[in-house]
Amino acid sequence: NAGVMQNPRHLVRRRGQEARLRCSPMKGHSHVYWYRQLPEEGLKFMVYLQKENIIDESGMPKERFSAEFPKEGPSILRIQQVVRGDSAAYFCASSFRTGGIAEAFFGQGTRLTVV
Amino acid sequence: QQQVKQSPQSLIVQKGGISIINCAYENTAFDYFPWYQQFPGKGPALLIAIRPDVSEKKEGRFTISFNKSAKQFSLHIMDSQPGDSATYFCAAASVRNFGNEKLTFGTGTRLTIIP
Numbered sequence: 001n002a003g004v005m006q007n008p009r010h011l012v013r014r015r016g017q018e019a020r021l022r023c024s025p026m027k028g029h030s031h032v033y034w035y036r037q038l039p040e041e042g043l044k045f046m047v048y049l050q051k052e053n054i055i056d057e058s059g060m061p062k063e064r065f066s067a068e069f070p071k072e073g074p075s076i077l078r079i080q081q082v083v084r085g086d087s088a089a090y091f092c093a094s095s096f097r098t099g100g101i102a103e104a105f106f107g108q109g110t111r112l113t114v115v
Numbered sequence: 116q117q118q119v120k121q122s123p124q125s126l127i128v129q130k131g132g133i134s135i136i137n138c139a140y141e142n143t144a145f146d147y148f149p150w151y152q153q154f155p156g157k158g159p160a161l162l163i164a165i166r167p168d169v170s171e172k173k174e175g176r177f178t179i180s181f182n183k184s185a186k187q188f189s190l191h192i193m194d195s196q197p198g199d200s201a202t203y204f205c206a207a208a209s210v211r212n213f214g215n216e217k218l219t220f221g222t223g224t225r226l227t228i229i230p
Binding site for chain 1: 156160
């Protein structure tokens with residue numbers, strides 16, 4: 001029973017490139033949450049998705065960031081034209097129901113470094 | 116503003132001692148207060164959580180104390196062990212508010228247990 005799987009674990013991108021972060025939720029989970037953790041800081045909410053729907057994207061930067069959770073396949077967090085300030089650890093969590101944040105499990109994260 | 120303030124930023128406790136971490140929140144709509152434990156290079160893992168209808172919850176060596184009127188809650192780790200050395204995050208959410216169930220995290224406490 002695999003947990004929440006994120007890949008890659010580490011990602012290095014040059015300024016201006018695109019970063020794609022993948023999150024495969026736990027089996028049976030159809031709700032995904034993305035969080036960003038800057039160095040020495042707590043996690044900040046970015047976006048909450050259900051299959052094929054964005055429920056809450058109030059934490060997403062207005063430009064360059066997008067997220068999707070298609071009917072088949074993992075959830076993708078996409079960052080276009082990365083800048084140094086995007087360097088952070090990106091975590092996703094998954095749950096099986098609405099209101100399930102209390103039972104959500106986090107993945108091990110993707111550590112993005114922009115050089 | 117939905118904020119959770121956490122203190123101290125770092126804490127050193129002798130093995131066998133009691134570790135105490137405090138958090139304060141502002142949003143009275145919060146109705147779920149979890150604590151997460153994070154080891155270096157790993158994602159946060161749920162440790163223990165409390166709802167505002169109780170003032171204390173205990174699981175093994177871990178206890179949450181909750182003061183609704185003061186809008187404060189704390190984590191107590193009894194008989195602290197070197198394996199407890201990690202970063203601890205408090206968080207809060209409004210889980211009854213379906214679709215708006217994002218976790219708001221504190222900034223973290225780096226706990227070190229010394230022999």
